[in-house]
């Protein structure tokens with residue numbers, strides 16, 4: 001047996017259809033009485049519903065969350081939390097709402113109850129992201145790990161097909177990178193493989209039939225496993241590239257992950273053959289070299305645009321992106337070489353298959 005270190009996270013997870021109804025008792029379990037409810041502007045109505053469910057324990061709603069958590073947005077939310085004398089945050093939504101809760105917790109140590117409504121998986125990690133100017137800074141801090149996560153698959157029924165598909169592939173990326181993480185371990189790798197299998201079946205099903213309750217539950221289960229993996233082991237080239245593209249070029253987060261994953265998986269397949277063979281097998285293939293093409297085919301089946309160009313990435317920015325991605329790279333099975341990364345970005349920009 002290869003030596004390994006495994007450290008779980010202390011999050012409490014409640015997973016069931018209709019679990020939103022448990023929110024009052026979960027807030028009470030934390031000893032909190034004044035919850036600030038966080039959401040994006042688009043999910044203000046859901047945030048108001050959550051305030052109604054919480055009743056007197058709701059201190060207020062702050063529905064200003066946006067992708068990549070600009071520091072100005074974080075400061076405004078911190079001011080609201082202080083003005084309302086909030087003693088906890090209830091982040092309801094995807095990674096943007098949860099990311100705003102993490103920004104508040106990073107400064108205030110307020111506990112977070114996360115109610116995820118996408119498959120991004122942020123609720124299960126101590127990773128935060130803050131964007132200032134054209135640079136996204138990410139870090140790990142135990143203060144930002146949500147204390148309680150309430151997974152209610154019924155809240156994902158309203159997910160548009162495009163967000164269903166792309167945030168699902170964001171979760172897929174967490175699981176894929178966990179398999180070749182520098183600190184990979186048998187427990188997390190088992191969860192990663194199970195996540196890939198669940199997502200590989202459930203995502204096409206819920207894109208075809210958005211109201212399929214069983215498949216919505218399986219997709220959210222896959223996302224929970226993927227987020228748990230991301231929280232437990234380190235990120236590698238794929239996440240570094242996506243943070244660069246998202247933070248510097250403000251590309252849409254989940255769509256960027258989906259477009260990049262076939263290429264980054266293929267980049268690593270020869271350096272991490274056992275890990276990528278597990279990815280391939282979980283998607284119905286066999287060999288490590290099949291993982292990237294299978295992920296590319298899954299994107300096509302989900303209707304996800306393949307080209308970074310379609311996401312607003314300027315071609316003249318590819319050189320800068322390659323430079324930034326190679327600066328302080330995350331640990332990666334294959335050396336992160338500037339020319340090879342530039343070639344990878346070129347293929348992704350065109351929407352070509354991985355090679």
Ligand SMILES: NC(=O)C1=CN([C@@H]2O[C@H](COP(=O)(O)OP(=O)(O)OC[C@H]3O[C@@H](n4cnc5c(N)ncnc54)[C@H](O)[C@@H]3O)[C@@H](O)[C@H]2O)C=CC1
Pocket residue numbers: 040041042043066067068069093094095096097099117118119120121122123125127128129155156157158159160163167170230253254
């Ligand atoms: N720190 C971490 O571990 C992670 C952080 N993230 C961060 O999360 C952000 C992206 O999060 P995502 O969840 O991909 O997108 P998101 O939270 O921005 O949501 C995308 C859009 O879909 C809407 N939406 C969400 N759930 C919905 C539902 N059930 N029905 C209808 N509309 C819904 C939102 O209001 C928003 O307009 C990025 O900032 C990314 O950096 C993502 C993954 C992990």
Ligand SMILES: O=C(O)/C=C\C(=O)CC(=O)O
Pocket residue numbers: 068099122127128129130138170239242243
């Ligand atoms: O890129 C991911 O999916 C994982 C981590 C982040 O997005 C970092 C952040 O919270 O911005």
